[in-house]
Amino acid sequence: MLQLCRDLRADAAGLVDAFNYPDFILKAPLGRYDGDIYRAYFETITSVEGSQERPWYFDEVVKPMTQTTMAKL
Numbered sequence: 001m002l003q004l005c006r007d008l009r010a011d012a013a014g015l016v017d018a019f020n021y022p023d024f025i026l027k028a029p030l031g032r033y034d035g036d037i038y039r040a041y042f043e044t045i046t047s048v049e050g051s052q053e054r055p056w057y058f059d060e061v062v063k064p065m066t067q068t069t070m071a072k073l
Contacts, residue, residue, distance in 0.1 A: 020053055032040050055062075
């Protein structure tokens, strides 16, 4: 099976691209044939509206876990 995957790799990107689905639909920024995954990954994430904002539960749940005081130590 691994050999078949290696054999198909060169054609896989072309076959998927033939359907003309953008990466954000496929949710596959890590499946880039050219290997430039980090740029594609961050472009995908930052292109989503609101992706840079803190979630509604941040102040109540996350922030207390990330803040420590000397009294707690």
